[in-house]
Amino acid sequence: METWKEFEANELTHSVAHHLLAIQDAGCRYGGWARVSDIARRLAVTRGSVSIMLRSLRNRQLILTDEHRMVRLSPRGERIAQNVIAKKAVLKGFLADVLRVPEPQAEIDSCKIEHLISRDTAERLAQLMRFLGSGDPAVHDIVERFHRTSRECRDANSCPVCTDRCLIEDLAPGAAENGGEQESEAPPAESPEETEG
Amino acid sequence: METWKEFEANELTHSVAHHLLAIQDAGCRYGGWARVSDIARRLAVTRGSVSIMLRSLRNRQLILTDEHRMVRLSPRGERIAQNVIAKKAVLKGFLADVLRVPEPQAEIDSCKIEHLISRDTAERLAQLMRFLGSGDPAVHDIVERFHRTSRECRDANSCPVCTDRCLIEDLAPGAAENGGEQESEAPPAESPEETEG
DNA sequence: AACTCTTGCTTGACATACTAAACAAATACA
DNA sequence: TGTATTTGTTTAGTATGTCAAGCAAGAGTT
Incomplete structure (x- = not known):
């Protein structure tokens, strides 16, 4: 029922995960110590953005900071x-x-x-x-x-994946995602009513 | 290098995906038509939150709206x-x-x-x-x-998964996530300097 | 020393996605 | 018919994570 909310409860956001990886990567040549600019370059985000993220990582004790503003992963961050x-x-x-x-x-x-x-x-x-x-x-x-196996689905009835409906067909181009999702004809303003009145 | 930014470029956020599923689910008994409250109940969020999300889904043409404020998936939303x-x-x-x-x-x-x-x-x-x-x-x-196979990793050298380091060990409890992540002893305020001065 | 560049940080803004609270309209029931 | 509840919306607030712009300190150059 509310399993979907587990997503918000992740210990690690995508952004945090990649900041940690970038810190490790950036620091690998200097005994683990990295600079804000190096991290920002690696992630292709602004220094300001990294600076804010580091404040949060510091409070979560995932990084350590130098007197020269150098940054490195804490043991916990490294794990x-x-x-x-x-x-x-x-x-x-x-x-x-x-x-x-x-x-x-x-x-x-x-x-x-x-x-x-x-x-x-x-x-x-x-x-x-x-x-x-x-x-x-x-x-x-x-x-x-398996690698030589044909990629086509012929018998939906005997297929162990599908029940009443061919799931593989639902994954096909016509069915959303890149097929129907992307060429969304320029949606109007977020609140058409308001701009109208 | 910047592959990590693909995450933000998703056509579908977790929230949007589950709102679509909830609309379909809530409407299945009434010819596909659902009410805001039903959707909110299913997702365990407020009606206000759903209301705002529907505005966005409407503009992206993923849902259709009734004169009685009933909601259903558009063909595209359904796909x-x-x-x-x-x-x-x-x-x-x-x-x-x-x-x-x-x-x-x-x-x-x-x-x-x-x-x-x-x-x-x-x-x-x-x-x-x-x-x-x-x-x-x-x-x-x-x-x-495979299902009868032992779960332990004995020979890291001959292991096809690992290179110099046992990856499976890195996944173990001691190594972060639930092990070290969750019992984070109440972190101090976001900006200790500021509260200090 | 003066100038420039790089660096790190702060600010205000934006987008997403939620909450709580207040409100008006619709519905239910007595 | 009148009261009470449910419903959908709006608003203000929170949290994350980004950007652009601006500032101040440090480093490098001349």
């Missing part, structure tokens, strides 16, 4: 960053190598959800990757067969 | 809703049945990312589900073997 990196690696590996989602999309998708999946999901996914890559010929053969 | 439903079904099926992520978590995770995954990813995932559920004994056997 979180490592966690996000691990999730993304597993996700991207799965999308790219198992599902064979084309490269740029695999990168985008894993980047979008890296901070959202639970430890449970990430771990099981990692175990699946380990299982599939274990070198067992039978496993390898099955994966090969 | 998008169906799309989200399909993505979630595929995702949850994968998490619950293949990965065997415990039920509530599978529900939460699929709810969080249903609107974020690309058509590419959703389709390939659906194809994987179809392949795994095709009834082929060899495939079935491999899935069975």
